[in-house]
Amino acid sequence: MAAKRPLNVVKISKMKQQKDRLTMITAYDYPSAKLAEEAGIDIILVGDSLGNVVLGYNSTIPVTLDDMVYHTRATARGAENTFIVADMPFMTYHGSLDETLKGVRRLMQEGHAHAVKMEGGIEIAPAVKAIVQSGVPVLGHIGLTPQSVNTIGGYRVQGKDAADAKRLMDEAKALEAAGAFAVVLELVAEETAAAITRELSIPTIGIGAGRECDGQVLVFHDVVKYASPYMEKRFVKTFADVGAQIREGIEAYVNEVKNGAFPAENHVFKADEGVSESLDSLYGGSKAGQENLQKQETASDKEKVGAQG
Ligand code: KIV
Secondary structure, X not given: OOOOOOOOHHHHHHHHXXXXXXXXXXXXXXXXXXXXXXXXXXXXXXXXXXXXXXXXXXXXXXXXXXXXXXXXXXXXXXXXXXXXXXXXXXXXXXXXXHHHHHHHHHHHHOOOOOEEEEEEOHHHHHHHHHHHXXXXXXXXXXXXXXXXXXXXXXXXXXXXXXXXXXXXXXXXXXXXXXOOOEEEEEOEOHHHHHHHHHHOOOOEEEEOOXXXXXXXXXXXXXXXOOOOOOOOOOOOOOOXXXXXXXXXXXXXXXXXXXXXXXOOHHHOOOOOOOHHHHHHHXXXXXXXXXXXXXXXXXXXXXXXXXHHO
């Protein structure tokens, strides 16, 4: 079977017109990317959520450009036939345009991403425009933007009242005008997300933004319950519980090593006949060897006594 070809921004745009829903999932390394690709995902996002689910931080703010490049490169190796978007991490696109473009260059050249994602609306539109003009597709991200969690005042649903809904609509339109190829809507009231989806010609990709978006995105660790810190969130659906399976597997391994069941006969490599005796005759006579032999003999004597008693 011929390998599938990665999507591109032209095909992604057509998918909206054809009402073909986009599927996006995060991945952060070779195995998660490989599994996502094998499962037929449209887009892989190397999200800075890796700060939470892979690196164990309690926000995305500590994630660096080096972290993103490293994880994007590993992800790209695992999914050579999938469209890969990499997150621009905290404060890497709010300084000079030169600095912003250097970050983009690293994600594309070193990380092998096909596009970058940036959080924010009107205030980042000039940077989005410059990046798109330099030939790099940009995915916008509005609504709950985790990099600004300290100014938003926590992880709250956005666009619930008319004023906030209009603010989000304006942000979305600014991103579209700047040339973004799609926009992620995170934790947005369903009606607001639906209106933005109707209004924009580019696709919306929702996470906690209701049923009317042109596509959906979820975090890999949430989808398969892989030790995710986000499990209790209402917008997350768990489609498999690999965390439990992994834990059970490791417990079984620990038990079998402790009780001697692993490694078994079929897991070992045998030396030539006589090697064991020749080593014993060479080293069994040394002081340490004799002490060991004595200990083994005492232990087996005790076992015999125990068995008799
Ligand atoms: O970093 C991330 O995983 C994201 C998604 C939640 C959209 O931005």
